[in-house]
Amino acid sequence: MSKPILKVEHISLAFGGVKALTDVSFEVEQGAVFSIIGPNGAGKTSMLNCISGRYQPNSGSISFNNKDVTHLKPNDRADLGMGRTFQNLALFGHMSVLENIMVGRHHMLKNNWLTGPLYWASKAQQEELEHRREVEEVIDFLEISHIRKSVAGTLSYGLRKRVELARAMALKPKLILLDEPMAGMNLEEKEDMARYILDLNQEFGITIVMIEHDMGVVMDISDQVMVLDFGKKLICGLPDDVMADPYVKRAYLGIEDENEQLEEIS
Amino acid sequence: MSSLMMRPCGDFRTSYKQDDTIYETNTIRLVAIAAITLLCAAPMVLDAYYLTLFIQVSYLGIAALGLNILVGYTGQISLGHGAFFGVGAFTSAWLNTSFGIPVWLCIPMAGFITMAVGMLFGLPASRIKGLYLAIATLAAQFILEDFFARAEWFSGGSAGASAEPISLMGIVFDTDESFFYIALFALVFMYIWGCNLMRSREGRAFVAVRDHYLSAEIMGIKLNKYRLLSFGVSSFYAGIGGALYAHYLGYVSAEGFTIFMSIQFLAMIIIGGLGSVKGTLMGVVFMVFLPEVLEGGVGMMKMTDWGNIPMVVDGLAYIKEMAIGLVIILFLIFEPEGMAHRWAQIKNYWKFYPFSY
Numbered sequence: 366m367s368k369p370i371l372k373v374e375h376i377s378l379a380f381g382g383v384k385a386l387t388d389v390s391f392e393v394e395q396g397a398v399f400s401i402i403g404p405n406g407a408g409k410t411s412m413l414n415c416i417s418g419r420y421q422p423n424s425g426s427i428s429f430n431n432k433d434v435t436h437l438k439p440n441d442r443a444d445l446g447m448g449r450t451f452q453n454l455a456l457f458g459h460m461s462v463l464e465n466i467m468v469g470r471h472h473m474l475k476n477n478w479l480t481g482p483l484y485w486a487s488k489a490q491q492e493e494l495e496h497r498r499e500v501e502e503v504i505d506f507l508e509i510s511h512i513r514k515s516v517a518g519t520l521s522y523g524l525r526k527r528v529e530l531a532r533a534m535a536l537k538p539k540l541i542l543l544d545e546p547m548a549g550m551n552l553e554e555k556e557d558m559a560r561y562i563l564d565l566n567q568e569f570g571i572t573i574v575m576i577e578h579d580m581g582v583v584m585d586i587s588d589q590v591m592v593l594d595f596g597k598k599l600i601c602g603l604p605d606d607v608m609a610d611p612y613v614k615r616a617y618l619g620i621e622d623e624n625e626q627l628e629e630i631s
Numbered sequence: 632m633s634s635l636m637m638r639p640c641g642d643f644r645t646s647y648k649q650d651d652t653i654y655e656t657n658t659i660r661l662v663a664i665a666a667i668t669l670l671c672a673a674p675m676v677l678d679a680y681y682l683t684l685f686i687q688v689s690y691l692g693i694a695a696l697g698l699n700i701l702v703g704y705t706g707q708i709s710l711g712h713g714a715f716f717g718v719g720a721f722t723s724a725w726l727n728t729s730f731g732i733p734v735w736l737c738i739p740m741a742g743f744i745t746m747a748v749g750m751l752f753g754l755p756a757s758r759i760k761g762l763y764l765a766i767a768t769l770a771a772q773f774i775l776e777d778f779f780a781r782a783e784w785f786s787g788g789s790a791g792a793s794a795e796p797i798s799l800m801g802i803v804f805d806t807d808e809s810f811f812y813i814a815l816f817a818l819v820f821m822y823i824w825g826c827n828l829m830r831s832r833e834g835r836a837f838v839a840v841r842d843h844y845l846s847a848e849i850m851g852i853k854l855n856k857y858r859l860l861s862f863g864v865s866s867f868y869a870g871i872g873g874a875l876y877a878h879y880l881g882y883v884s885a886e887g888f889t890i891f892m893s894i895q896f897l898a899m900i901i902i903g904g905l906g907s908v909k910g911t912l913m914g915v916v917f918m919v920f921l922p923e924v925l926e927g928g929v930g931m932m933k934m935t936d937w938g939n940i941p942m943v944v945d946g947l948a949y950i951k952e953m954a955i956g957l958v959i960i961l962f963l964i965f966e967p968e969g970m971a972h973r974w975a976q977i978k979n980y981w982k983f984y985p986f987s988y
Binding site for chain 2: 417418419438439440441442443444448449451455456457458459460464467468469471472474475476477478481482483484489490493494497498501532536
């Protein structure tokens, strides 16, 4: 919990006249759970897209592990150890769950279009099986072994979210970006998901940057919370400090009264 | 290979290796090996006519698998596959006659050269998609066709090029019976190659690019590379198929590699099943044998009373053509997911029999 793994400095992003992000800076410490909250359209997903490389910011810089990644392509960021999940499910619908997760190992596998087909003669089979073993550990960890062979497109919403997390984990990332990992889930699924997030943070030491609307979860599991509103950073700090900020209460929670707020949180 | 199906009773897997096989069960593998062994005896039993059909299945099947890797697995489209098939045919003949390279070496070399040509024309593919890409590949089709007709140093122009038969260790494979073995070996080799490709790193990357290219990129897959590589692998297959075709017929002429051939390849993989190696072969067999079966049907009609009506006799030739079109249309209406899907359904039906689910 000391040196920052992700450093975002003065990021601005505009789509024509719409300013999605204006001069946002923050740091995420190694091993932290960092949450980004804010009302709809506040620029949370845009921020995540800048970090993962989907969008190029108009100005500012992002460095990951002391390496400037601002203009790196998304696929190169995967090599550096950055994984992410999407708000709207983005699994490979016609592949099995196992294959989906194996795609996460892509940047670690070495076989190519010539050695891969020479399966037995080259080292491809051995390599595939070794990675299969590690993928099985991820499957075990997220308790999805019963759907290993199911086609991803046929699964329920909650399971698909979990498979997506598994796929991001298979990358062996140092940092995982989670875009609303608990949206559309019932209480039980949310509790499971929160436990997985904490486990992969504590057991595997993966730093987590998460967008989430469920304030209960955010307050419970985050080490740090950042609030965005209209593309600007409102405040960034410990969950309790953020909650105590009067501006946040007004802008995001819509709570004026002190007692009402306490009820809401508990 | 992904499979949703229930595993057969008693098929227990205790290692990841067992879970990673091309064939679902040992029995299927044994049946496949037995079938191939049985096919080896075919030249001694079957008429040369049927051997010709099989050889057709072989070279068309190899090229069609290439197209399926591009269209079915990577989700790109190509209307120029027939022309790439032609590139393979001419290149192999050209390498052999101009440089004296032995034919057995010319065939893989033709594959690689066609791959290079395919990637050149596939360059726009990393930028455009869908209908626009279809038009771009259509341009490739016509440019190559024109090239075949004009480049006399390469293709012999309108006169065509002659291709030597394959000779290996003193044996010349110039009859249907002997070429059958070459065709069988090539078919098995290229299909196993395809199966292995799809279950290793690159195959998964192709499907990932097709299913969700945004998240594929986040997973570390270079989109441009894989869209281009898919064109390359697809053309490689087309080149091998074309080269076999050239050395089988012994003569290549530019007229064969028209847009009609490209569409025929597309029809094969759509009927067989997009994104299925097994389906590709089914589709090719279907398309090769359908005209033969209909020919037989028309022949039988001539023998009945219908054969006396002059209008019918005149129209019989057209009935065959129309019936092919009709069968394809019916297939698209009733089984749009192809024969591979139908096959899976039939298998499931028997697995659950007498229950429906």
